[in-house]
Amino acid sequence: MTVRIDRPLSPHLQTYRVTLTMALSIIHRATGIALYAGTLLLAWWLISAASGPAAYANVQAFTGNIFGKLIVFGYTWALMHHLCSGFRYFFWDLGYGFKANEREALTWGALIAGISLTVLIWIIAYTGAGK
Numbered sequence: 001m002t003v004r005i006d007r008p009l010s011p012h013l014q015t016y017r018v019t020l021t022m023a024l025s026i027i028h029r030a031t032g033i034a035l036y037a038g039t040l041l042l043a044w045w046l047i048s049a050a051s052g053p054a055a056y057a058n059v060q061a062f063t064g065n066i067f068g069k070l071i072v073f074g075y076t077w078a079l080m081h082h083l084c085s086g087f088r089y090f091f092w093d094l095g096y097g098f099k100a101n102e103r104e105a106l107t108w109g110a111l112i113a114g115i116s117l118t119v120l121i122w123i124i125a126y127t128g129a130g131k
Contacts, residue, residue, distance in 0.1 A: 021107045028085040031078040038075035081114030
């Protein structure tokens with residue numbers, strides 16, 4: 001006969017109040033996964049550029065339509081968000097930013113910087129300022 005021992009249950013999502021720090025931690029993981037898929041798109045673009053004009057035209061046709069642009073925009077945001085959030089984790093690894101106000105500032109900074117860098121990159125790309 002098995003005796004049941006009453007143990008405390010592990011905390012779960014119903015126990016915690018979702019905070020911005022928690023949400024961005026989850027998004028950081030999700031963007032890391034998305035970067036794997038986006039890197040396949042980047043590899044496809046690079047291989048097609050090396051393969052000749054016909055192959056490159058196929059990739060340009062895909063990335064030139066609205067669906068392709070949304071995917072590339074999402075990849076850009078995932079890359080910039082993951083980069084900025086990575087700096088947040090780096091500061092924490094160094095032992096800084098654990099006070100509540102510092103943690104909030106780092107979290108908001110990573111969120112705003114990721115969005116701002118994405119928009120800036122696309123403005124530069126579309127205005128031709130990068131040429």
